Amino acid sequence: MTRLVLIDGSSYLYRAFHALPPLTNAAGEPTGALFGVVNMLRGHLKEKPEHIAFVVDASGPTFRDALYPEYKANRPPMPDELRAQIEPMMEIVAALGIPILREPGVEADDVIGTLALQAAEGGLEVTISTGDKDFAQLVRPRVALVNTMSGSRMESDAAVMEKFGVRADQIVDLLSLMGDAIDNVPGVEKCGPKTAAKWLAEYGSLDGVIAGADAIKGKIGDNLRAALARLPLNRELVTIKTDVALAQSPADLALRERDVEALRGLYARYGFNQALKELDGGAAAGAIAEKEPGVARGGGFVAAAVPASVEGLDPALSAPGEYETVLTDPQLSDWIAKLQAADEFAFDSETDSLDPMRANLVGLSFSVEPGKACYIPLGHDYPGAPGQLPRDAVLEALRPLLQDPAKKKLGQHGKYDLHVLRRHGIVVAGYADDTMLESFVLSAGIARHDMDSLAKRHLGYETIKYEDVAGKGAKQIPFSQVAIDDATRYAAEDADITLRLHRVLSPKLEAEPSLLSVYRDIEMPLVPVLARVEANGVMIDAEELRRQSAELSRRMLAAQQKATELAGRSFNLDSPKQLCALLFDELKLPALVKTPSGAPSTNEEALEAIADQHELPRVILEYRGLAKLRSTYTDKLPEMINPDTGRVHTSYHQAGAATGRLSSSDPNLQNIPIRSEEGRRIRTAFVAPPGRRLVACDYSQIELRIMAHLSEDPALLRAFAEGADIHRATAAEVFGKPMAEVSANERRAAKAINFGLIYGMGAFGLARQLGIGRGEAQDYIALYFSRYPGVRDYMERTRQQARDAGYVETVFGRRLALDYIHSRNASQRASAERAAINAPMQGTAADIIKRAMVRVDDWLADKRSASGESSALMILQVHDELVFEADEAFVPELLERVPALMADAAQLRVPLVVDSGVGMNWEEAH
DNA sequence: GGATGCCCTTA
DNA sequence: GTAAGGGCATCCG
Numbered sequence A: 001m002t003r004l005v006l007i008d009g010s011s012y013l014y015r016a017f018h019a020l021p022p023l024t025n026a027a028g029e030p031t032g033a034l035f036g037v038v039n040m041l042r043g044h045l046k047e048k049p050e051h052i053a054f055v056v057d058a059s060g061p062t063f064r065d066a067l068y069p070e071y072k073a074n075r076p077p078m079p080d081e082l083r084a085q086i087e088p089m090m091e092i093v094a095a096l097g098i099p100i101l102r103e104p105g106v107e108a109d110d111v112i113g114t115l116a117l118q119a120a121e122g123g124l125e126v127t128i129s130t131g132d133k134d135f136a137q138l139v140r141p142r143v144a145l146v147n148t149m150s151g152s153r154m155e156s157d158a159a160v161m162e163k164f165g166v167r168a169d170q171i172v173d174l175l176s177l178m179g180d181a182i183d184n185v186p187g188v189e190k191c192g193p194k195t196a197a198k199w200l201a202e203y204g205s206l207d208g209v210i211a212g213a214d215a216i217k218g219k220i221g222d223n224l225r226a227a228l229a230r231l232p233l234n235r236e237l238v239t240i241k242t243d244v245a246l247a248q249s250p251a252d253l254a255l256r257e258r259d260v261e262a263l264r265g266l267y268a269r270y271g272f273n274q275a276l277k278e279l280d281g282g283a284a285a286g287a288i289a290e291k292e293p294g295v296a297r298g299g300g301f302v303a304a305a306v307p308a309s310v311e312g313l314d315p316a317l318s319a320p321g322e323y324e325t326v327l328t329d330p331q332l333s334d335w336i337a338k339l340q341a342a343d344e345f346a347f348d349s350e351t352d353s354l355d356p357m358r359a360n361l362v363g364l365s366f367s368v369e370p371g372k373a374c375y376i377p378l379g380h381d382y383p384g385a386p387g388q389l390p391r392d393a394v395l396e397a398l399r400p401l402l403q404d405p406a407k408k409k410l411g412q413h414g415k416y417d418l419h420v421l422r423r424h425g426i427v428v429a430g431y432a433d434d435t436m437l438e439s440f441v442l443s444a445g446i447a448r449h450d451m452d453s454l455a456k457r458h459l460g461y462e463t464i465k466y467e468d469v470a471g472k473g474a475k476q477i478p479f480s481q482v483a484i485d486d487a488t489r490y491a492a493e494d495a496d497i498t499l500r501l502h503r504v505l506s507p508k509l510e511a512e513p514s515l516l517s518v519y520r521d522i523e524m525p526l527v528p529v530l531a532r533v534e535a536n537g538v539m540i541d542a543e544e545l546r547r548q549s550a551e552l553s554r555r556m557l558a559a560q561q562k563a564t565e566l567a568g569r570s571f572n573l574d575s576p577k578q579l580c581a582l583l584f585d586e587l588k589l590p591a592l593v594k595t596p597s598g599a600p601s602t603n604e605e606a607l608e609a610i611a612d613q614h615e616l617p618r619v620i621l622e623y624r625g626l627a628k629l630r631s632t633y634t635d636k637l638p639e640m641i642n643p644d645t646g647r648v649h650t651s652y653h654q655a656g657a658a659t660g661r662l663s664s665s666d667p668n669l670q671n672i673p674i675r676s677e678e679g680r681r682i683r684t685a686f687v688a689p690p691g692r693r694l695v696a697c698d699y700s701q702i703e704l705r706i707m708a709h710l711s712e713d714p715a716l717l718r719a720f721a722e723g724a725d726i727h728r729a730t731a732a733e734v735f736g737k738p739m740a741e742v743s744a745n746e747r748r749a750a751k752a753i754n755f756g757l758i759y760g761m762g763a764f765g766l767a768r769q770l771g772i773g774r775g776e777a778q779d780y781i782a783l784y785f786s787r788y789p790g791v792r793d794y795m796e797r798t799r800q801q802a803r804d805a806g807y808v809e810t811v812f813g814r815r816l817a818l819d820y821i822h823s824r825n826a827s828q829r830a831s832a833e834r835a836a837i838n839a840p841m842q843g844t845a846a847d848i849i850k851r852a853m854v855r856v857d858d859w860l861a862d863k864r865s866a867s868g869e870s871s872a873l874m875i876l877q878v879h880d881e882l883v884f885e886a887d888e889a890f891v892p893e894l895l896e897r898v899p900a901l902m903a904d905a906a907q908l909r910v911p912l913v914v915d916s917g918v919g920m921n922w923e924e925a926h
Numbered sequence B: 001g002g003a004t005g006c007c008c009t010t011a
Numbered sequence C: 001g002t003a004a005g006g007g008c009a010t011c012c013g
Helices: A009-019 A032-046 A063-067 A086-095 A108-121 A133-138 A157-164 A168-178 A193-203 A206-211 A218-238 A260-270 A273-281 A300-305 A329-341 A391-403 A414-423 A435-443 A451-459 A466-470 A484-510 A513-536 A542-567 A576-586 A604-609 A616-634 A677-685 A702-711 A714-721 A726-735 A744-758 A763-770 A774-787 A789-805 A826-860 A888-903
Strands: A003-008 A051-055 A125-129 A143-147 A152-154 A322-325 A344-351 A361-369 A372-377 A408-411 A431-434 A651-653 A663-665 A692-699 A807-809 A815-817 A872-877 A881-887 A914-919
Touching: A003 A009, A003 A032, A003 A108, A009 A032, A009 A086, A009 A108, A032 A051, A032 A086, A032 A273, A051 A108, A086 A260, A108 A125, A108 A133, A108 A143, A133 A143, A133 A157, A133 A168, A152 A157, A157 A168, A168 A193, A168 A206, A168 A218, A193 A206, A206 A218, A260 A273, A322 A484, A329 A361, A329 A372, A329 A391, A344 A414, A344 A484, A361 A391, A361 A484, A372 A484, A408 A414, A408 A484, A414 A431, A414 A513, A431 A435, A431 A513, A435 A451, A435 A484, A435 A513, A451 A484, A466 A484, A484 A513, A513 A651, A513 A826, A513 A872, A542 A616, A542 A677, A576 A616, A604 A616, A616 A677, A692 A826, A692 A888, A702 A714, A702 A744, A702 A789, A702 A826, A714 A726, A714 A789, A726 A744, A726 A774, A744 A763, A744 A774, A744 A826, A763 A774, A774 A789, A789 A807, A789 A826, A807 A826, A815 A826, A826 A872, A826 A881, A826 A888, A881 A888, A888 A914
Parallel strands: A003 A051, A003 A125, A125 A143, A322 A372, A344 A408, A408 A431
Antiparallel strands: A143 A152, A344 A361, A361 A372, A651 A663, A692 A881, A692 A914, A807 A815, A872 A881
16 A cells, blocks of 8 residues: 655644744754754654655635635744744755645645545545644545644544544534634634534534524523624635645655755754764664754653654563463462562552552552563452452562562652551562652653653553543542453553663663762652651641631631621622722722733732722731631641541652652641741641650751852852851841841841842842832842852853753752753743752752751661650651651750751751751741 | 632742 | 642633
8 A cells, every 4th residue: 555645844844843942053043943844754754655745835825815814814924033944944855855845826735635635535545744633624534644743643533533522524613613713713702622512513513503503502602693604704714625726646746765965964054963863874764862962952842753762662661561460379479489580570559549648458560571560459349359369468478578678679659659568567678769750860840750651751652541440530439449350451551661661761860870879869768768757747736726727717707797898798708800800890999910811910919009098908818818827727737637647647749849859748738837927826736745845957048058059159158157147148248338237128138139049030020029129129139249259150150051951950960951941932931040040059958958868767767765666756848847756855865966967968168057946836846 | 520720828 | 030739719511
């Protein structure tokens, strides 16, 4: 069967231009769109189609312009950087031997439509390659659609139905109803793909919908009726023609010989090194290497088109797996023997809950070689479930393996499994590798680290989703109810894929010594430590919180009554929308702040700004503060007490924040209020049990100290060496007076500058923070940099590093990739620059406290009271603070040792200082 | 019931 | 101006 590939050149050029960063070659010529198109073409040529064409729009009007003068009228003019890439693109296409079609007076879409049908009728297999969904209307036998950018492929009515909810022959009607903003074709207001598909399912066709329009209820029905008159025109505009007169027929479109010399020149000129290598080395056509300069920070496009790192992958790593359900003793013995013989094995547990502190074990899976894995069901209890091996006996049989520190184990987010197994009596040792953390260390800032994403990205493998076996939403069933065959496919795959991912990710880490050490020396040792901190949990005085809730309720009610009185009517104080209408429409108060979407904001800043003109804003702020405390904290925390332990157990997410910080959820114990008086009271409910105390140890000004270390600025280093109040010292420098004469206001301004520096601020932000003019803020900043030139140089160095390498690093070598550092969108770019400034400081602080946690945990390990209980437990981490619960008698030893361990967790050019406090509750200890 | 917008809490 | 998680309203399916 001969094949014809029809490439929608214009569509790809535009999409690649917008999807890729503004790459340039050595001469500074823009190459981003070109790069995307060239890789797309090489992908197609790899399939060696016999016939191929690259179709582009000719200049000049077409029949659609005649039909509808506004057609495509709101398209912005082509950017110069894109226009400059068209000629080179045509040269490369020609040199590749691909026929180019450019038909005057006919849009590329119609050329493609006509050729596709002619070819299909002539018996060719046609593939239309485009980023434009409108082409779905052409899908039929022998005509398939492929989008190399999204990686999607539609070759049948069924695929169209799956994507759009209608048949291919209904696509035109669907598009007519939806309209097309890009082409300036207005559809039915508020009618998107879902609504349009629903109507077409009901009425069969556009004509059916038009005829039945009167029966459609609601606002959307009105919208439909308002649009009725233009729907027939829409249909003409969105229909791709299949009968235009063309000079060429499919037979004229044979792929020609490529001009290697011309290609060599072009590739070299535009810096397409990988393509060049393929020309010279004769490597597989279409290969795209991940290491190609520019691609690493190119991000999405290449990864989506052809998963970049899949190239050169051992085929065994992307093949389907063979999975075994272990239901008998001999099978179990077999697998235990395999695990014993393996250097390292992957494991995964299945449970009936996402909360590792409540989950019951339902099954275990293991893998020792790619493609081979087993699932041992232990707790499937649906009616008719096959007999399973007894859970406790299986765990006993596995115990020697799981608890052997010399037996290396591998998982994906294994902290969860460590919890589950510990709660079933197995304390796993030798947990050596975690694919989530491998990915986190390798590509923080550019990738997700969940298994499904990793499998797709690194193996080109589409995993079975949890929803596929257990359903979703209200209909979701617990894993114990999932049929064992389905469970095996899902669960064994998890272990299998984990092992395969490790085979791909591990060598990448080994190749980068600094990343490897972040992974080996910081992240992996932290896993069991975090598991212990989470398992320890914190004791909460639920009664105290309930009292506070009641008190807050009373005050909220009072505020609500006052607000109703002031407004002259009742309204929902929680609704920004109603508030907006009331304050800005009815009461005509000025809307001084806008939300990101452009609506008037009712946030604190906006309300403060109008608080002198009306009493209501102040009352709303009062209500908001109280409501936040109650709903988020005093009501919620008592609900989160684990019934088994009587304590609250947060989850720390180790791959959560791109800078390397931890995040905390369920509940988040890293944002417990402290600034306001009533908020701080919540901390009195974080208590120590009788005979124990809470001890809080926090790093003082750690990020500024890191800034001093990184910038090596003499004045800053000196201030820290002398142990000065850093904000006061900054004020003294900036305002040119002795420390003792710095006013409270000057110190406040200096503090704002110091914080602003850590966040990569500009004059605008500082002005806002201090409530001063931009010019004045700029003067402060200039003054600051004149006193601390080392800091100014460091900031510029960091930006430059981010631009050159596409990433920045912490003191310990952790990297954060900055995808948007070359964005042509100035605000995105500025944002990436601020992140670049902040990440080394925030990230180094995160590295330091992580190292400290491992050391402190190790020190605490054998500290026990006479009764054998731990003398002290690490119970919380809040970015620069560690909280412990300790025997009263052990507190002095803890205070002697822990702050020192924390301070010694890094050797910087300035001392690290750790403050500590002790109390019956967290508020007192702080 | 799920996604999104807005607002607010922390370091 | 950096980094997070989460509650409530609202819109849509």
